[in-house]
Amino acid sequence: MNRATASGAPATASQSGAAPASTLAIASIPLAVLFSFMAIGSVLPVLPVYVKGPIGASDVAVGVVIGAFAITAAIGRPFGGKLADATSRRRVLMIGLVTASIGGAMLFLPLGVAGLVAARLVVGFGDGWIFTSGVSWIVDLTPEERRGQVIGIFGISVWGGISLGSVIGQAIYSAAGFEWVWAFATVAPLVGLLISLRTPTPGPHAPSPSPSEEVASAELGAPLPGAPLPVTSGAPAGGSPPRAAGRLPRLPSSAVRPGVALLFANIGFGTLAGFIVLLLDGEGIGHGAAAFTVFTATVVASRLLLGWLPDRWGARRSALAGGISQAAGIATIGFAASLPVVMVGAVLAGLGIALIFPSLALLVVNATDPSARATAMGWFTSFFDIGVAVGAPFAGLVASTGGGENYSAAFFAAAAVCLAGAFIGYLGTRNQPRTAAVA
Known part of the structure; x- marks a missing residue:
């Protein structure tokens, strides 16, 4: 039969119609995630204008509102992963999508900056669960030899959703105002919910992945597809006892x-997510949402075309x-000389972001014992969220200096921080010792 079996296990390749069901699932899970991140992307070009305009708050408030999402996304991931292992991927994905929709609806509440921060925190928690359950579900349904490919597709659905969402959000705002953007951010996750209802339920999980699959999975902030993943009944697979509940693993060196x-x-x-619209509006250039879309689209295109670089050229380089x-x-954008110059800067920034994560993640994988890789990648991914959570408020603080709205200075400061990070990644990982198993 085409659907998952009554026990929850997907039909095997030998069963009639199994391949179409698996193909449908592999396509529908990223599609559901795409809609959730379209909701996230839709508010990015609009929230800074709303905070500065109708609410009349500061640049620091803009940064806090934009960055709040990442805090609960990081917190929500381990909780979502534990629940997905104990119950089902579908259930956690559905809860995450409903939670994200509730967060979108909270944008309607006239509660000022505090209300916006609360809404972003709720959305972040929901999308942490969407991340975790989505990538685990798609791995469950994918043959081992195709896992790296479909995880890459899953990652593209995230960046693609943000890219499409920013275009849609700006178009809705220009045509109808803030409230209709909030409505889109509320409805889009529910479309993903409807898609997830038609997706087959996974069964027992596949064997451990290769390091390249671990790298791809880590970017999604989800439990790695392996080591191995527990079955949906909650029993540990492969005979490995689970880590004690509530115990935080040690940070591997x-x-x-x-x-x-x-x-x-x-x-x-x-900085880009929070302030590119305000920068370009302040300089009389406009089209900040379009520039952000060029940035995210470059990330997607570079991942598709240049994903081989870290393996062939070397992760450090x-x-x-x-x-x-x-x-x-980012520095080029900060100069804001003209729209074409800003677009060149957006392409350069997108190309850089596309290379940075897989390269640094590969360094972690190569320097970590296989038995400790899941822990190392979990910690590594947390730095991703911390950077987003800190970056937007940092940019807002810099922008508020010198009389306020000093957005070029915020971009120049962010560029300096990024450059420092590049040399930390290159010089700080020479002869990096291998990390053994972590208690």
Whole structure:
């Protein structure tokens, strides 16, 4: 039969109609995630204008509102992963999508900056669960030899959703105002919910992944597809006892310097997400949402076309090149000389971001014992979230100096931080010792 079996296990390749069901699932899960991140992207070009305009708050408030999302996304991931292992991927994905929709609806509440921060925190928690359950679900349904490919597709659905969402959000705002953007941010996750209802339920999980799959999975902030993942009944697979509940694993040394480099890089991303619209509006250039879309589209295109670089060129050199490209792009945007110049900066920044994560993650994988890789990658990913959470408020603080609205200075400061991160990633990982198993 085409659907999952009554026990929850997907039909095997030998069963009639199994292949179409698996193909449908592999396509529908990223599609559901795409809609959730379209909701996230839709508010990015609009929230800074709303905070500065109708609410009349400061640049620091803009940064806090934009960065709040990442805090609960990081917190929500381990909780979502534990629940997904104990119950089902579908249930956690559905809860995450409903939570994200509730967060979108909270934008309607006239509660000022505090209300916006609360809404962003709720959305972040929901999308942390969407991340975790989505990538685990798609791995469950994918043959081992195709896992790296479909995880890459899953990652593209995230950046693609943000890219499409920013275009849609700006178009809705220009045509109908803030409230209709909030409505889109409320409805889009519910479309993903409807898609998830038609997706087959996974069964027992596949064997451990290769290091390249671990790298791809880590970017999504989800439990790695392996080591191995527990079955949906909650029993540990492969006979490995689970880590004691509530116990925080020790930070492996292999994740520290690459993690700090990633944190610095994401301060640049937080600056872009929070202030590119305000910068270009302030300079009379406009089209900030279009520039942000060029940035995210470049990330997607670069991942598709240049994903081989860290393996062939070397992870350290690729991380350095990515960091320099990102810093140059953000500084170029900061000059805000003209729209074409800003677009060149957006392309450079997107190219850099596309290289930085897989390069640094590969350094962590190569310097970590296989038995400790999941822990190392979990910690490494947390630096990603911290960078976003810190980056936007940092940029807002810099922008508020010198009489306020000093957005060019914020971009120049972010570029300097990104450049420092590039050299931390390159120089700090020379002869990095291998991390053994972590208690």
